[in-house]
Amino acid sequence: MSEWIPVYQAANSLEAHTLKGALEVAGIEVCLQGEALAGALGELPMNAVEVTLLIHPRDLERSRLILEKYRRGVRDSWRCGHCGECNAGSFETCWRCGHEPGTGA
Ligand SMILES: [Zn+2]
Missing domain, CATH: 2.20.28 (Rubrerythrin, domain 2)
Known part of the structure; x- marks a missing residue:
């Protein structure tokens, strides 16, 4: 079974999906944690819930590089x-x- 580790805490669903896309383009598998909760609560706006990006440990180094580049771009x-x-x-x-x-x- 695959192991997932958290690599980044996105402030909202939009950021999470943007980063997920950037990582997947690089061939990195990404799982989002927290979104299901937002959906279950229903009342909360999507941008009020933090979403955690999960990746496989083998992709950690590359993921960090990509996320670092992203964060510099949106300072x-x-x-x-x-x-x-x-x-x-x-x-x-x-x-x-x-x-x-x-x-x-
Ligand atoms: Zn000046």
Whole structure:
């Protein structure tokens, strides 16, 4: 019988499915835990329930790499320390002045 281990706790069902898709594209089998509970409760909106992603131990290293890449891609927006402009999380440098985040003014 296959063993499942938790690799990531998604904040909601949408994030869980996005990550599940990303892992499955890489050939990693994923099981979602928590969604069934959300369905059973019925009253709760889907985005109010945390969903745990389960994978096989042999896929742990690769899964972590993929999840790490994903999390870097969706980081929060940041404010430029140089000109004060607000930048989307996907920008590596300030779109207005080219300043890098986290390096001070
Ligand atoms: Zn700037």
